[in-house]
Amino acid sequence: MRIDIISVLPELLESPLQHSIMKRAQEKGLLAVYTHSLRKWAVNEYGQVDDYQYGGGAGMVMMCEPLANAVESLQQERKYDEVIYMTPDGVTLNQQMANTLSLQENIIIICGHYKGIDERIREHFITLEISIGDYVLSGGELAAAVLTDTIGRLLPGVLNDETSALFDSFQDNLLAPPVYTRPEDFRGWKVPDILLGGNHKLIDEWRLDQSLERTKKRRPDILKD
Numbered sequence: 216m217r218i219d220i221i222s223v224l225p226e227l228l229e230s231p232l233q234h235s236i237m238k239r240a241q242e243k244g245l246l247a248v249y250t251h252s253l254r255k256w257a258v259n260e261y262g263q264v265d266d267y268q269y270g271g272g273a274g275m276v277m278m279c280e281p282l283a284n285a286v287e288s289l290q291q292e293r294k295y296d297e298v299i300y301m302t303p304d305g306v307t308l309n310q311q312m313a314n315t316l317s318l319q320e321n322i323i324i325i326c327g328h329y330k331g332i333d334e335r336i337r338e339h340f341i342t343l344e345i346s347i348g349d350y351v352l353s354g355g356e357l358a359a360a361v362l363t364d365t366i367g368r369l370l371p372g373v374l375n376d377e378t379s380a381l382f383d384s385f386q387d388n389l390l391a392p393p394v395y396t397r398p399e400d401f402r403g404w405k406v407p408d409i410l411l412g413g414n415h416k417l418i419d420e421w422r423l424d425q426s427l428e429r430t431k432k433r434r435p436d437i438l439k440d
């Protein structure tokens with residue numbers, strides 16, 4: 216899968232996508248992430264990509280021309296399945312959306328800044344608007360990194376058996392059960408006996424039960440009947 220991210224601050228995206236699982240996904244050739252500085256398509260030699268908003272009011276708006284040229288120059292090279300705009304007024308990201316997006320071949324992600332992007336770009340280029348939660352970030356970059364990570368780890372071959380996404384919280388509308396590692400006794404705090412017994416049927420039942428309890432208590436809203 217290929218993800219092209221358009222941003223006024225591409226540096227912000229680099230570190231989060233260059234380590235651990237995202238690094239491995241790219242090294243294995245399963246994921247290709249390209250970041251593009253919007254300034255490359257600036258309207259003048261000063262690198263301008265934003266301007267005052269019509270009607271007045273504080274805050275700059277990202278201009279049509281640089282964004283339209285950025286998207287179209289990418290679209291000239293290949294077909295994109297989605298042109299996504301990261302924005303707090305988009306639909307809230309969840310695991311189901313990540314699963315769906317992980318099946319796509321090529322996507323563009325646009326990171327907003329300031330007051331956002333000119334509405335005409337949203338109307339004519341954007342196919343999907345995504346928020347990562349009900350709070351406001353200074354820009355869309357961290358949100359784009361979150362989206363890329365959550366999609367990237369779902370691509371076949373990225374995770375191995377040990378890190379399998381099948382048992383993640385939310386994957387089956389259940390939170391993950393508690394986990395423990397050595398030692399068996401830390402300051403008198405013991406690992407549940409059942410996990411030490413080696414009876415995998417009982418362990419699976421215990422884990423499912425813990426998942427259910429945890430979900431009922433913490434996230435009754437996601438629990439299926």
Ligand code: 6GU
Pocket residue numbers: 300301302303327345346347348349350351352353354355358359
């Ligand atoms: Cl996608 N962008 C910004 N700026 N803030 C957010 C967000 C996105 N999602 C939640 N808050």
